Amino acid sequence: MPELVFSEAIPQLLIEHLLHLNEGSGINLDVIKERGYRSILGKADLANVGFTSSQQRTSGILIPLWGVDGGQVGYQYRPDNPRLDSRQRPVKYESPVGSSNHLDCPPRCKQMLGDPKTPLWITEGSKKADALASHGACVICLTGVWGFKGKNEFGAVTLLADWDRIAIKDRLVYLAFDSDVVSKDLVRKALEHLGEHLSRKGASILVVYLPQEGNQKCGIDDYLLSHSLEDARKLATDFRPADEQSRERFVPGFVLHDGTIGELIVSPEDERAFIIVVNGSVRKVFRYETPKAIYLPSDDPLVTEVVHFASTATPYDSQARLFSEIKGFIHRYLEIPPDFEEISALYVLLTWVYEFAPSIPYLRVIGDWGTGKTRFLQVVGSVCFRPTFASGATTPAPIFRVLEQFRGTLVLDEADFKDSSSWVEMVKLLNNGYRPGMPVLRADKENGKWFPRSYQVFGPKLIATRFPFQDEALESRCLTSEMMPLTRDDIPRVLPPAFEKEIDDLRAKLLTFRLANLIKLKGKTFGNELLEPNLQPRLQEILIPLKAMLNGDHSMVEAITGFVHRLQENLFLRRRESATGRVLAALIELHEEGKELTSDAVAKKANETDDEVEQLSAEKVGRLTKKLGFAKERMGKSRQRLICWDETRVTKIVSSYGLQMALPLSPEKPSEPSLLSALASNPADSNKEGLKYCPPYCPPKTEADTSVGADSRTERTVTDDELTKEASAGE
Structure with a gap:
């Protein structure tokens, strides 16, 4: 244990304690002597002034508190090795149990409290008050952010009687709280309450917002170590409680x-x-x-419990390098097909700028238990924009509210919704969430009454399910891959500690990517050159935002286009194998064979395709042909009801099922998504005017602007x- 040596300048203080006060907080020797700081080495000294055994941690600095009347009103104690509270945070300052609140005033400032012409500074903590006093300020301090209040003889919370000894009316008052005043709700509210109280008493209030470097908060004593009192005055802004309350917006971004x-x-x-x-x-x-x-x-x-954010922003070399880093991160922890690795990495980039897109697909994995679906959501979801993990929701209600409030990436596992009715609500959310301007309408209960409310649910979504969606429209909006059991030995079965660090590093770069590219992408328009021939309209909507992100990388465009075409083939296969698809195929085949189109004949032809599928009856064929839009008429001498062949109708619907006729139909012109029809037709990369700070978002091989500093x-x-x-x- 190092030898404890008391200072010569102030014999009551250890040298290390004097250095802390004088050099660490900028308090001059005269102010230190006037307050009476002293070092405590024995627990008995603390017990004598009311500190409990758990508070008696030596050594430390005992700080006498001086009231606005000039008398001593209590103590605070600053232990060198503080104890931890119930939330495992250090208790930096201790007060005797049962002590009452008082305003604290450096002894040299008492005579100035009654002069309204002398500006008054108010801060939190005696050391900060003494630092201000060392610079010539008239100052009082609170022993806590709410230290301007106390309890009266009836136990009610009231303003301290100490205020009556201070001239407030027509006085200029500076409020100088720590730099976390705007980021901590409790501190901000305390400042507002104090400011309102002083305003009612006729004071002119200025708030000093201290700058902060990095994660270390800044107090007025820290600031005055390298600045003057006049510098601190220049940081002050008017206190406008009513105006600010109406204008304040607590948001995750803007x-x-x-x-x-x-x-x-x-x-x-x-x-x-x-x-x-x-x-x-x-x-x-x-x-x-x-x-x-x-x-x-x-x-x-x-925030940080359900919805996650980057901790800072750092530069990235280029979009190609960032894409490669995301892909490498996914590859380290997941076993998915190579093309889906690229799709997933591109989707992560898309989530960080998704607001530019007229519609957005969903990224979905499908598979049985134990195939790694949850791992996929955890790995890919963690690096998406504002990932919102819904696994803790017992009902869909909070998910609607969180999406409305944070507008991030929903990470959704079907297994978390055991109740089928809850999953039905989630399907409704998914059906409306792929395109902006399609809110979900719900009834919310307030004060015993039900009120309709709309929730904006547009945004990227990661989904894990065991089976395809029964809703074909929803199925067509998903970029899907099947998960299989792990075969690679290099994938860690338990995520290592480095996993969180990798996430934080990628989020920091992706945040810079968002700041540099969102406005540039929002300025893009989408023309017909982005449409892919022979692709269904819903799949066009999937492909267009992905193409816009690539903007010229032909190899990636071809890979993604091939992936989406394979999705279309899977959809066609489902449609062809459905009862409706089998009926349509049977109709076409019977027509090409020149046979009568009776319900019995169609049923027989459809049932020939596969003995293991549902056998169709003539009655069901009748219902399905009506659903397909075919009419029936009685024909011939027998007046038998026949299905009327409609060439125009068949031409319109045959491509939706991936079917063909012996005689070629006129090629169907690709349809563009409905929202896109209202947009201009300039190429997506035609906007050459960009913000000069933006790293390039395309093409991937372009290098970033090194002038962007994080x-x-x-x-x-x-x-x-x-x-x-x-x-x-x-x-």
């Missing part, structure tokens, strides 16, 4: 009409901020202000006007 993009980042310590792009650099801010709104990081507890600036508040001025200066 995309503004002027092209500004902000995205929530969450540090391992749960510090929340935005990453935005300004003049070619990636900047970290804790609030973003426009004339109409103040955007603040979401304080929802679902986390190059950190600020508390950024406004529209500031960005406009910076942009003008850059020009």
Whole structure:
């Protein structure tokens, strides 16, 4: 154990404690002496002033508290090795059990409290108050963010009587809380309550938003180590409680009409901020202000628990390199076909900019128990945009709310929904979620009454099921691969600790990819040149956003187009093997053979195809031909009811079942998705004007703009006007 040596300048303090106060917090020697800081080595000294045995951790610094009347009102203790609370967080400062709240005032500031012409600073913590006093400020401090309140003789919470000794009316007051004031809801609310109280008493309130570098929060004492009191004053902004409450938006991110993009980042310590792009650099801010709104990081507890975010933004070399890294990550932990590896990697990129697409496919794996479906969701889902893992939901209701609020990638396992009625609701969500502007309408109960409410559910989705969807429309919107039991020995059966680090690294690069490319892609239009010949309209909708992402990489376009054509063949096979498909095939064959089209003849012909499938009766054939749009008429002397052959009708529907006739039908012109018809027909890569900070999104071999630097600036508040001025200066 190192020898404990007391200082000569202040004999009551160990040298290390004096250095902490003087050099670490910027408190001058006179202010240290006036307060009476002293080092504690024995537990008895702490017991004498009311600290319990669990609080008596030595050594440490005992801090006397001085009231606004000049008398001592209590103590705080700062142990060198603090204990942990129930949430395993260190208790940095201890107060005696049962002690009452008081405003704390450095002794030299007492005489100035009654002078309204002297600006008053208010902060949290005695060390910070003493740092301000060392710079000549008149200051009081709270012993906690809610330390301006206490309990009266009846046990009710009221404002402290100490305020009556301070001249507030017509006084300029600076509120200087720590830099986490905008990212921690409890701290922000305390500041608002204090500001409102002082405003009602006639004070002019300014709030000092301290800048923060990295994940370490900044207090006013930290700031004054390298800045002056005047520098701190320049950080102050007006306190506008009513205005700010109406304008505040706690969001996971924002995309503004002027092209500004902000995205929530969450540090391992749960510090929340935005990453935005300004003049070619990636900047970290804790609030973003426009004339109409103040955007603040979401304080929802679902963040990091259910919905996941990047912890920062880092540069990537090129889209080709980033695509390769994602593909390599997937390959390390999954065994899926090579073409589906590429599809999955491209889909991950697509999720980070999905808002540009007029529609979006779903990525789905299918397979029996134990084939790795859950592993697929975990691996691929973790690096998608705002992945929302729905495995903890017992009913679909919270999933609708989470999608509405966070607009991320839904990761969904059919096995999590044992109740068939719940899965029916999820299918409804999936049917509406592939295209924007198709909300799901639900009835929500509030105060005992039911109210209709729409939920926006558009967005990318990863799905795992055991069987294909019965709904053919939904089935056609899925990029699907079958999962098989593992055969590769190099895949870890248990995910290693490095897995989380890989996820964090990829998310950081993908966030930069989003910031650099979303606006560029949203400016694209989709013309007929993106349509693929001989492909069904729904599959065109799957292929178009994927093609737009590639924008010229012909080998990848061919690979993905081949994959989608194979999906179409699978759909055709299902249709041909269905009862309706068998009836249509039988009709065509009988017509080409020149035979009468009776229900009995069609049933017999359809049943010849496979003895193991459902045998069709004449009655069912009649219902199915009516469903297909064929009429019946009585013909001949026997007046037998025959199915009327309709060449036009057959021409329209034959390609939907992958069937052919002996005589070639006129080729069907590929249909474009309905939403695309309203868009202009410029090529998807025709927009040559891009933001100068953007790394390229296509073609993949293009190198990134090295001028994009990640986390190059950190600020508390950024406004529209500031960005406009910076942009003008850059020009």
